[in-house]
Amino acid sequence: MATRAEITTKYAREYKKASKKNKGTVLNEVMAVTGWTRDNARRRLTQAAKHPPGRGKQVASHPRQPRARKYSYDAVKILQRVWAISGGQCGKYLHTTMRILLDLLEAHNELTLGQDRYTKKVRKELLAMSPATIDRYLKPVRARDAINGISTTKPGSLLRSAITIRRAGDDVEGEPGFFEGDTVAHCGPVESGEFARTLNLTDFHTGWTFTRTVRNNAHTNILAGLKTAAREIPFQITGLDFDNGSEFLNQYVIEWAGSKGIYFTRSRPYKKNDQATIESKNNHVVRRYGFYYRYDTDLERRALNRLWRLVNDRVNYLMPTIKPTGYGATKNGRRKRVYDRPRTPFDRLLDSGVLAPKQVKDMTAYRNSLNPARIAAEIARVQDRLLVLSGKKTEQMYLASFPSALPDVRKGVRVKTG
Known part of the structure; x- marks a missing residue:
């Protein structure tokens, strides 16, 4: 033919x-x-x-002539380096934080003009890149993480009916201080036995995140974590919203919240989307950086808490987020969510005006002292340590969870006689 x-x-x-x-x-x-x-x-x-x-x-066929590259090869290589240091931010977020990241890296001599491909021209190109261009240039180096874990939240029967169910539009959500909270189980592939839990809190208004690993989900450990959060979070906690787990809905935690004047609410039973903000942080913070290994020793818990301090600095000061502001319509009339421009939790906290002038000065100086490259290197070092401590143990537990189809030769083979 x-x-x-x-x-x-x-x-x-x-x-x-x-x-x-x-x-x-x-x-x-x-x-x-x-x-x-x-x-x-x-x-x-x-x-x-x-x-x-x-x-x-x-x-x-009329082959189209390839478009000339707008940005230099050096700019693309530096972009890949900055992206890795930033924690793998998407183009929209990296475009927002590009200037502060470059300033901090230059201040700590991680990027020096005239060395390792970095020049004034390259800096200008990086600042001029659009979010879509950043995503396009980073596409070949992105890695995908497709691991899953186990949910261990059990509904608590005592005191549950006495706790107010959170409703959309509660007044306490309109300013910084209202936190959604949850615990993440570090049980690995098997839920049996004692294992560490990570208490994760995130402010609904600003996205400010606090993370701390405790021995287990006993009320004494959870309460100790909440008290630490109240001391270390730089603004007042005005409200707490948890799921229906008994580690939160117990007399000790409720009495402590009441003594501090903290508004206490809970989500509806079996409605995980009621806490969409903290569920997202569980994945983007705890699971992404702490993996799905099993942690059940003091050494592993100490390593995790070293990790969370580094991760919290990165998430709160250097990683922007977007917040929904309402609904709009597309050109064909379809309803769509409308979001504000990306801002870091620290920037949103400054915009809120809840900080005292001295706090603003101290926290700004602390943000300017952060070295993104050092944070990235320390995070990688602690993660390598966690892999050494728990990687093999978790793998063995995973393999042991599957029953073997072969007979145990140590017990011998029964032979039918007669």
Whole structure:
């Protein structure tokens, strides 16, 4: 069978000379032979008629000249380095924090003008890149993480009916201080036995995050973690919203919250989306950085708490987020969510005006003292340590969870007699 290019060349001249009625006949023949649509066949024949016979191959395809690269190779390499240091932010977020990241890296001599591809021109190119361009250049180096874990939240029966169910639009959510909270189980593939829990709190208004690992979910450990959070979070906790787990809904935690004047609410039973903010942080903070290994020793818990201090600095000061502001409509009338521009939790905290002038000065100085490259290196070092401590143990537990189809040769093989 002749190629489509040859067929196009064959019918092109006939199509050009044919009347309007006969052109329809020619199109029908070309469509039957090539399988093209009518519009495609018409376009191909019209283009072929403009070229002399024998150039059907050129008619069949017109290769587009590749667009010249707008940004230099050096800029792309530095972009990849900054992206890795930032914690793998998406293009929209990295575009927002690019200037502060470059300033901090220069201040700590991690990037020096005139060395290792970094120049004033490269800096200018990085600051000029759009979010879509950043994503396009970073596409080859992105890694995908597809690991899953186990939920260990159990509904508590005592005191549950006495706790107010959180409602949309509660007044306490309109300013910093209202935190959603949850615990993440570090049980690995097996839920049995004692294992560490990570208490995770995030402010609904600003996204400020506090993370701390405790021995287990006993109320004494959870309460100790909450007291530590109240001391270390730089603004007052005005409200706490938890799920229905008994580690939160107990007399000791509720009495402590009441003594501090903290508004206490809970989500609806079995409605995980009621706590969408903290569920997102569980994945983006705890699981992403702490993995799904099993941690059940003091050494592992200490390593995790060293990790969380580094991660909290990165998340609170250097990683922006977006917040929904309402609903809009697309061009075809479909409803869509509308978000504000990306801002870091620290920036949102400054915008809220709840900090005293001395706090603003001290926290700004602390943010300016952070070295993103050192934070990234320390996070990687602690993660490597966790892998050494728990990686093999978790793998063995995973393999042991599957029953073997082979007999245990140590017990011998029973032989039927008689």
